[in-house]
Amino acid sequence: MNIVVLCKQVPDTESKIKLLGDNSNYDQEGIKWVLNVYDEYAVEEALKTREAGKAAKVTVLGLGPKRCEEALRTALAMGADDAIHVEDPALDGADAFAVAKALAGALKGVDYGVILCGKVAVDDDMGAVPQMLAELLGIAQVTVVSKVEIEGDTVKAYRDVEGGAKEIVQAKMPVLLAATKGLNEPRYASLPGIMKAKRKPLVKKTAADVGSSAAENKTKVAGWSLPAARLAGKVFKEGELADRVAQVVKLLREEAKAL
């Protein structure tokens, strides 16, 4: 059984998000790019499965411009066997559907029992590609997975739902699993590991190869905006404590919209 892991390169969560002058996109100048943290869990789970003797090969699959190779190399350094990189300007600005279609195309002819991925990418926070891909491939899906058990060709996945409950979902392979935090502790890809990973095979595919492009988009980002600048913190020290507390609770609801 082989495993495919979907990997996306995203800005480090610490990045400051600035917009281009015409608000058409965010400014990528000075951004530090990393492998999406949820995808790290997916890679780790795939490697652990392989190390447990339940999978033969781990292939990582990514889509994006040239720089995405770094994210794939990170996954290879963690221990994946090979990589497929879908890289084509025709895919610039592809939406979730176009990306899912491209990934489905890239997986044509690839033998897999399990597809692992992160439940969401922390850039667009869309959380849609995994489910769309599962639908396009016609396979079972389990999202927000915090535990996986594989027996033969049966996969049991624990899906986190509200209130700390877990749905245990069972399916026959092939199955797509979207990982959440707590699934495992991803290993660290050291720089020597990343450099050695350059010797591992990385196959490039174009939009034509995978049969998708931004022309397949079903949505369009019409514009970007930034939230109101964070106000200086409000510290309440004068007056009755009860009043101050009431004021903060009110602000949490009305101003911060956090309650």
Next chain:
Amino acid sequence: MSNVLVFAELRGAEPKKVSFEMLSAAKQIAAATGGQVIAAAIGDGLSGLGAKLGAYGATKVFVANGVAKYSTEGFAHILAGLIKQENPAVVLLGATAQGKDLAPRLAAKLGVGLASDIVGFRMDGNKFVAKRPVFAGKAFTEVTFLAAPAIATVRPNVLPIGETNGAAAAEAVLAADLGGPKAQIIEIVAGVSKRLDLTEADRIVSGGRGIKDKTNFKILEELADVIGASVGASRAAVDAGYADVSMQVGQTGKTVNPTLYVACGISGAIQHLAGMRTSKVIVAINKDPEAPIFQVADYGIIGDLFEAVPLMTAEAKKLLA
């Protein structure tokens, strides 16, 4: 081609609050598209949904009864059938555990677009334009749709609930045919604790050495219960034996990024900030006005946490009642 379909998510046989929020939004959308609000619900032992959803504006409710368990593929199968039949312009689902899982699969099945976790929308003529946060709320995008229907998942607790004076909606039966899903829920394990793991929690109440005693964590738990939060701790509190190490937030503990982080009796040393500073809204309660936590707090209360926290619990209870 102008109706708005709301998939009313249920808890047991009752609609969740987000379902009413979506119906209220759908009413506004339908007003612009010139259509009706229709709803769909899938569950077991359902009754009276026509009245319950109708009150918030649904004019027709499609009910698939006798489906005891959620199934991604099964629900997508039922809804896709309904959508093909009804041709709505917009479909809304809750950005809940279920809705987030279901909506993209449904969109792909129909070959249409999706905007997830929307926090607002506007109508451009009769076109639905969704507003959604990206980069964990550091920016927003407006999404337009190139195919019909437009599907969106709506973040709970954000959109207002409108008037509840609607008439009972007509109920129609949907076939409870799941279409042979490949994956099935074989068991549901209730949470050991009702609280989410800190790393996943949307709200956290956290205590530091100012708590002074293990038993005092109770007052934090009471606040957490009211606002639906998980309980965390600083390393100092863990060291002092007030809290378990699994609750530790910070450089060597857990990194959290909830919407709301309430720091009680935590001074805010950098090693703690490293684990929680990306929280969207930080509230600090501390009697030391010099505590560095106030430098990162959005709202600070200088005072005794043993008085302030119970007051906050009472206030929140009033507000959320």
Next chain:
Amino acid sequence: MYEQHVTQSGVERLPMWGMYDGFWAYTRWIIYGLAVVAMAIFAYGVWQRVRAYRMGRKAEGALDNIGQRIADLVRYGILQLRVIREAYPGVFHLFLFWGFAVLFFGTAITVLDEDFYQLLTHGEKFIKGDFYIGLSFLLTTFGLLAIIGLCLALYRRYVTKPDRLDNKQEDATLLVLILLILITGFLTQAARIGVVRSVKGAAASYEASRFVGYALAGLFGNSPGLHKFFWTIHALLSLSFIAVLPYTKGLHFFSTLASVFTRNRGVKARVPSIPKMMERMEAGEEVEMGYKRIDQLTWREILQLDACTRCGRCQAQCPAHNTGKHLSPKTFIQDVKEHWLAEWAKKRDANLTEAKPAEGAAPAEDTGPFLLEAEAVCRACEGGTGKLKSQVLWDCTNCMACVNICPVFVEHVPLINQMRRELAMEFDDSEKACKDFFKKMDTNANPWGMNPGDRMSWTAELGVPSVLEKPDYEYLYWVGCMGGYDARAIKIGKAFVKILQAANVNFAVLGELEMCCGDSLRRLGNEASFQALVMMFKENIKGCEMDPTFAGKKVLVTCPHGYNTLKHEYPEFGFQWQVFHHTEFILDLIKQGKIKLQGGNGHTAVLHDSCFLARYNDIIDQPRDILKACGLKLVEVERSKDLTFCCGGGGGRAWLEEHFDPEKGINRINFDRADELIKAGADNIVSACPLCMMMFDEATKRNECESAMANKRLLDIAEIVAEKLEAPKAN
């Protein structure tokens, strides 16, 4: 036969004695035969040991500066300056060492006299008369000292039993063997004097110079048989002793001297480099990460393993061990040594039966046996593992207390760091917090993963120019990660800026260009990320059209970790700056009168010496002089100056979780140290390191410290000085 000799020589009145007097004529030839055998056994043992050392690799510079090395040998080998730092064990060891050395010297002279001079001159001897009396007295005195030393040693080892000693059979064997040799020596002496006295009567009074034997002679009277018996036992024991030296703990007579002689005379602070690691990897070269097999150590490092006598001074100083962690530097060295000896035995046996592999053939990739017994290592290993658990290596704070105290210059810390490299870069066997730390450093070049753009956001408001705004700056103030982000350390930075401004120093800061110095990265074993960080810093500096070597620039650092790293580790990457710690610089400003300080007000201060200042860089007096100049009365804690006790934050430990379980006696290092500093009772607890400050800030805010800290302040030395600054006089 005694009488025979006395009369034949005709010099019966002259003080002298023949070693073989009273024995059968051929006795000496039997002894010569046995001596040759003993020395052959000895030589074989030494040769085998040297071969075992040569399992190790070349040790660069281990034999340079011979003059200095001879001086070291005198200082630390002969005078035992490091051994006598501790009174009790120091004194008895000195007794033993000098007793033995003098007896050896006496025996050598006697052998020269009896076995060469006498044979060549057909009966002449040069040990006679006053020389005989003097030598007799000297040897007896030192023999007695050795016995006293031995008794003290036995008492300590088997009665008082300090924690740091573990008793093995080899310890008892050596001590008892030496004791028997000394005692039989004196018994031989006594019995002989008994015989001589009965022959010569009062004429034998010169033998009183051998006062021990003389006093005991009465016990034996005239019993030549008893003398021969003691003599034979003594001779056989002595020869056996020579034979078994290299096979027992007696080997340390030589291995310690060799270790002292070949000691690392370089900068003690440096982490061994992997030269041009990133460039070589870029070129596709296989680069070794660190040490995972014993044959990767240098012969000097292996020799050091062998020089360790398990005296336990390192362990007694070690902050990890003292707070109940897994690491004991002594056990660490002994575990590695045990592994080495086992591997050597295997290799030696294999060499006897198999053909040697071709010269220069690379060892098979990633085959054991490995030194470490970590899970990840075991997985990768087919050839077995040693005893070392990875947590032992992670426990080290790199405080250097062990290396500093070791009487024979064993270097525990570099060895630990070399092995950490395998754990960090090759086997990924580190705790989650460590992996997170690495990721944060790789992405954002600071320990918390904060946005690099937020670094040093406070300097502009104080009017401090950046290097871009003021390219002709004389001094670069390296603010550091703590000073760049940590609210507490920012106060230190602001105080230092106030001092610099008061003294009209021409300085600038790097602002967003500054990155972490990489000290923690390197010491946690992530050499690759460290080198990548330094190279990226250079690239960024070049990108701003500045000189990336900083030639001619002076750097001021308020953090001892940054100070040490920039000063000692960065030159390897072409940096040519001069680096000063703020204690050095502030003291200079005071001495030159560039800042004026208000007088004292009777307050007291206790100084915590940062390991990276006191032990790594010998900065001990400077902070004390500054505090005195501020009019503060100094209170010293027991563990201070070069014997300071770590805050727990060094070696990257500040970013890792530290085991804490007071019920099991496992304490935090910073709590242990803070308690000591609080107990000193001074008004001010002073450090000169923001990392120490962070550790103590946490420790002193514990609820149980609240009352003790109520009238105390925890301050950096710069904050003390800034408070005492006299307002500059109006012109």
